[in-house]
Amino acid sequence: MKTRILLTTTSYQDIPGPHHQMLEDSGFEIIRERGPLSEERMIELVGDIDGMICGDDAITSKVIDAALPRLKVISKYGIGLDKIDTGYVEEKGIPLTFCPGVNHTTVAEHTFGLMLSLFRHIVEEANYTRSGSWTRLSGHEIMGKTIGIVGLGRIGREVAIRAKAFGLSVVGYDIYWPEEFANELGIKRVDSIAEVFKEAEILSLHTNLTDETENMVCAESIATMKDGVVILNCARGELVNTQDMAAALESGKVGGYGADVLDVEPPPVDHILLSAPNCVITPHIGSRTHESVQRQAGMATRNLLNFFAGKPAEAQANKAPWPNA
Secondary structure, three states: OOOEEEEOOHHHHHOOOHHHHHHHHOOOEEEEOOOOOOHHHHHHHHHHOOEEEEOOOOEOHHHHHHHOOOOOEEEEOOOOOOOEOHHHHHHOOOOEEOOOOOOHHHHHHHHHHHHHHHHOOHHHHHHHHHOOOOOOOOOOOOOOOEEEEEOOOHHHHHHHHHHHHOOOEEEEEOOOOOHHHHHHHOOEEOOOHHHHHHHOOEEEEOOOOOOOOOOOEOHHHHOOOOOOEEEEEOOOHHHEOHHHHHHHHHHOOEEEEEEOOOOOOOOOOOOHHHHOOOEEEOOOOOOOOHHHHHHHHHHHHHHHHHHHHOOOOOOEOOOOOOOOO
16 A cells, blocks of 8 residues: 655745655655645545644644544644644654754744834835835834843744844743853843743744743733833744734734734634734744745655654654654
């Protein structure tokens, strides 16, 4: 029986690179879908596949049950595992691989793109000019301001490096504090996320989505922030309470919100943040550059192929048994 692989991530499919030939040379049968897919659609597809290269598709316990006993491995394209029921995957003994260390530069650059867009009204001004209006708004410098970074993993550290280059003061919080890195760059350590919220003039979110971090930016926490704070989110939309953010933008308590992620993706046309003032939303493209996609797709493909060849994964996210380990 021919090995069948479900491929759902769109950036993998859309961006040219050696990953396509690598997958083609495997001889596997590839089922291509345009994700992210819902639980219902995943259940329809997974009953007769041996492996998957997935993006932000809903991989719930029901999806796993529908995929067994045939499913052998899940290769996550990217690093975020919050759409996957990781505990159930491990309980069922299915190896789960992922791709750390491949998109931190790209996402950090996108974070700064959103920041500069808000401070200098770039999107708004470009739209005025395109429409034939020579409307000149006054922006603000970012130099000398304090950026608070929640999460100093690979992406958060790259943001900190760029922040220093732009003349920003940096405060940060992470459970696993990078002592040597922070000392070298002069990053101020605070003891809680709440303290970051209080000190930041620019707040940049780079933490995982968990039960503890969901809706961490809400009416209650926004009330503790500086008036006019600019908030950047290139992590997960659910870190921010959508309704509370819209209200804070309307009141001016939040001076701007730049996000590459939303609580619903793709959003409905009437999503409240799409019409909110001083709000720039991009369609989850923070890691979607040719360079980053080729790194991620290559790693995700190698992880998958290594499983079927009995070779070690480049990065495994759980302790499920690996063949010939």
